[in-house]
Amino acid sequence: MTLDFAGKRILVTGGTRGIGRATVEAFLAAGARVAVNGSTVQSTEKAIATLGLEAIGVPGDVSGADACKLIVETAATELGGLDILVNCAGVAHGGPVEEMTEALWDQTLDINLKGTFFCIQAALPHLRASQGNIVNLASDAGLIGEAGLAVYCASKGGVVNLTRALALELAPEIRVNCVCPGYVDTDMVRRDVIDASTDPKATEQALANAAPLNRIATPAEIATAILYLASPHALFMTGAALQIDGGTTAGHPKRD
Ligand SMILES: NC(=O)c1ccc[n+]([C@@H]2O[C@H](COP(=O)([O-])OP(=O)(O)OC[C@H]3O[C@@H](n4cnc5c(N)ncnc54)[C@H](O)[C@@H]3O)[C@@H](O)[C@H]2O)c1
Structure with missing residues (x-):
């Protein structure tokens, strides 16, 4: 299967x-041209510097509707239109219910869920013109619960059902799908969970054990699924929540 963009x-x-x-x-x-959004000018410029000429930077914090509009409009102006929107910006804060503050709730929901919605809203005229499509980053934590991650689960459950509702509303012109990764080897997991724990080796093993395939994913494995959903190979897919989780959400694992 060739993925040609x-x-x-x-x-x-x-x-x-x-x-x-x-x-x-x-x-x-x-082969695509890509507008890369990061939350700050600094982080965006740093990323762009290593990505080559076909990448442009569109910094901005997706937690506000006006900023989402500016990010999308800048991207569409610079690229001369928009074919595909990938809503990947996200944060995760773990901890017991008692420790979750209103500020953490607002930040998590504003970035993960509100930002996804308002980037989509802003992108619609461009995607209608190009007959484009949308891929959202949900999570296995949007399909099943995870103890100690209630707020994140709420935000990602929202992304899954937002995806389904918009897939129905925007069909047949615009396809809307989401991916539901399990644990992935990124800063969100490696830096903030594994390396931040008192026993990083044991924590990594515990995260790997959560998946029947006994490991965490690479970022490239999730990217492959995102490109597939965005490609013409997936033209009959909309409203899907595609699990790339090593079997975590398949059901109860084997017992010893
Ligand atoms: N890592 C995992 O295990 C995992 C699993 C399932 C889903 N996800 C989801 O995948 C997405 C990417 O996560 P990751 O693991 O690459 O995390 P990461 O922390 O490595 O990257 C997060 C990205 O989001 C950006 N971001 C954060 N807040 C932002 C804001 N307010 N405005 C604009 N950009 C902002 C960051 O700059 C960064 O580029 C997130 O939506 C996350 O919830 C991650």
Whole structure:
């Protein structure tokens, strides 16, 4: 299966590192021109400097509707239109219910869910013109619960059902799908969970054990699924929540 995006104009929010960065690199390798969004000018410029001439930077914080509009409009102006929107910007805060503050709730929901919605809203005229499509980053935590991650689960469950509702509303012109990764080897997991724990080796093993395939994913594995959903190979897919989770959400694992 060849994934050819020659001439396609892509916006990836949260494209400066992790899954977003792997997605940007995969689109560039497949011939696309990519607008890369990071939350600050500094992080965006740093990423762009290493990505080559077909990548442009569109910095901005997706947690506000006005900023989402500016990010999308800048990307569409610079690229001369928009074919694909990938909503990848996201944050995760773990901890017991008692420790979750209103500020953490607002930040998580504003970036993960509100930002996704308002980037889509802003992109619609461009995607209607190009008959484009949308891929959102949900999570296995949007399909099943995870203890200690209630707020993140709420935000990603929202992304899954937002994807389904918009797929129905925007059909047949615009396809809307989401991916649901399990644990992926990015800053969100490697830096903030594994390396931040008292026993990083044991924590990494525990995360790997959560998946029947006994490991965490690489960012490139998630990028491949995103490109597939965005490609003509997936023309009969909309409203899908595609699991790339090593079997985590398949059901109860084998017992010893
Ligand atoms: N890593 C995992 O295990 C995992 C699993 C399932 C889903 N996801 C989702 O995948 C997406 C990418 O996560 P990652 O693992 O690459 O994390 P990461 O922390 O490595 O990268 C997050 C990206 O989002 C950007 N971002 C954060 N806040 C932003 C804001 N306000 N405005 C614009 N950009 C912002 C960051 O700059 C960065 O580019 C997120 O939506 C995350 O929830 C991650």
